[in-house]
Amino acid sequence: MEVTETLSDGLKREFQIQVPAADLEQRVSQRLGELKDQVQLRGFRPGKVPVTHLKKIYGKRVMAETVDALIRELNGKIVSERGLKLATEPKVTLPEEPGDKLVENLMGGQADLAYTLALELLPKIELADFKGIALERLVAPVADADMDEAVAKLAEQSRPYVAKHEGAKVETGDRVVIDFTGRIEGKPFEGGTGGDVGVNIGSRTFLPGFEDQLIGMTMGEKRLVTITFPSAYAKSELAGKEAEFEVTAKSIEAPGTVTLDDDFAKSLGLDSLDKLKEAVRARLQQEHTAASRQRVKRQLLDKLDEMHKFALPPTLAEDEFKNVWSAVEGDLKSQGRTFADEGTTEEEAREEYRAIADRRVRLGLVLAEIGDRNNITVTEEEIKRAILDRARQVPGHEQQVWDYYAKSPQAVAGLRAPIYEDKVVDFLLELATISEKQVTREDLFRDDEEEEDKPAAG
Numbered sequence: 001m002e003v004t005e006t007l008s009d010g011l012k013r014e015f016q017i018q019v020p021a022a023d024l025e026q027r028v029s030q031r032l033g034e035l036k037d038q039v040q041l042r043g044f045r046p047g048k049v050p051v052t053h054l055k056k057i058y059g060k061r062v063m064a065e066t067v068d069a070l071i072r073e074l075n076g077k078i079v080s081e082r083g084l085k086l087a088t089e090p091k092v093t094l095p096e097e098p099g100d101k102l103v104e105n106l107m108g109g110q111a112d113l114a115y116t117l118a119l120e121l122l123p124k125i126e127l128a129d130f131k132g133i134a135l136e137r138l139v140a141p142v143a144d145a146d147m148d149e150a151v152a153k154l155a156e157q158s159r160p161y162v163a164k165h166e167g168a169k170v171e172t173g174d175r176v177v178i179d180f181t182g183r184i185e186g187k188p189f190e191g192g193t194g195g196d197v198g199v200n201i202g203s204r205t206f207l208p209g210f211e212d213q214l215i216g217m218t219m220g221e222k223r224l225v226t227i228t229f230p231s232a233y234a235k236s237e238l239a240g241k242e243a244e245f246e247v248t249a250k251s252i253e254a255p256g257t258v259t260l261d262d263d264f265a266k267s268l269g270l271d272s273l274d275k276l277k278e279a280v281r282a283r284l285q286q287e288h289t290a291a292s293r294q295r296v297k298r299q300l301l302d303k304l305d306e307m308h309k310f311a312l313p314p315t316l317a318e319d320e321f322k323n324v325w326s327a328v329e330g331d332l333k334s335q336g337r338t339f340a341d342e343g344t345t346e347e348e349a350r351e352e353y354r355a356i357a358d359r360r361v362r363l364g365l366v367l368a369e370i371g372d373r374n375n376i377t378v379t380e381e382e383i384k385r386a387i388l389d390r391a392r393q394v395p396g397h398e399q400q401v402w403d404y405y406a407k408s409p410q411a412v413a414g415l416r417a418p419i420y421e422d423k424v425v426d427f428l429l430e431l432a433t434i435s436e437k438q439v440t441r442e443d444l445f446r447d448d449e450e451e452e453d454k455p456a457a458g
Helices: 021-036 051-081 101-107 144-158 260-269 273-307 314-335 346-373 380-392 398-407 409-431
Strands: 004-008 012-019 091-093 113-120 134-139 161-163 176-184 187-199 222-228 242-255 431-439
Touching: 012 051, 021 051, 051 113, 113 314, 134 273, 144 260, 144 273, 187 242, 260 273, 273 346, 273 409, 314 346, 346 409, 380 398, 380 409, 398 409
Parallel strands: 134 431
Antiparallel strands: 004 012, 012 113, 091 113, 161 242, 176 187, 176 242, 222 242
């Protein structure tokens, strides 16, 4: 075997590999010898089939399998002997001729096996001193007012509705059950027809203006409701178009009242109102803790991004950008919007999202390097717990979830990645200096556009 390095440019390497025809023939003969004791052919006793006959029958298949196995073996040897760390799968380029023709040439000993191996390497990462990282953790105690508001929302969601008397009219706050048929330019459209649909008047869950036009209807009444679909409507074929809906009110119910007492708590499965408030407070505190962690994690990732600058593997960066850009274009299409509607151009957006993709790749490599150097791993027990959590989300289908992950290594890898990232983040948070700042729930959950534009590593 002869290996010649033909390219060494940054993170790219290329090699020209040549395997003499005699070496290849020896491997094929060895494999055919193994088959001799395994196959049964009519007219031959077991183990007595001549190798020349086996070569006529299985030669092409064995040569193809041998070439494939040999290439994988040689590639692994080249990588390991040179201590290379690959960023992507090796790229093998064989001579430009049909596969069958190539195999025939090799079978006849007319040509050596020659191919080009292209590699893309991981960069060498010089890790910063993480003990110098200073972070601020936002802490928001659950205020009584926040707890009371959450309990009130529970009551609102649980309130009963009582049928209104005959001849009563629809008012704000009522629930009316309707049938409707929609038309655009006199023609029905997909999704424009519905039956026995409940509408809470004032909830603003339907198209703008739809609920308001139901006010004043009586049971059994038919009414023509006219609305214009928003310009950013999810279905682009309907965006901005005017539609008419023929609506029939089938029943009208008025909201009842809910008394916040022990009986209400018991209807939700708790012993008393105090226990309900405790449960609500605990849930809110979990939300606060998760939001606080997410913010401090984002600060940490920002710091890591600032502290580590290195060349990225081109293919990794390009593949990540393609994923990001595909999601961006999909979102715009589903909303019926353009880059101009977003106040930018496609060129400017590409530059912005390419930077986001580069950040993701860089942070992913940094976190992986930190985890590798500090022996951080994800245990099988942690994977099992993650699968169990997924299974619990679909009651009655737990076995299907387990079977899915048992058969899909890629899906398991999708579970492993965020667990691994969080374990590395926890390791770094232990080293960092973290100060705490008490804020309100509103401040903790306040949208931060600048942060939203900086996705985490994954």
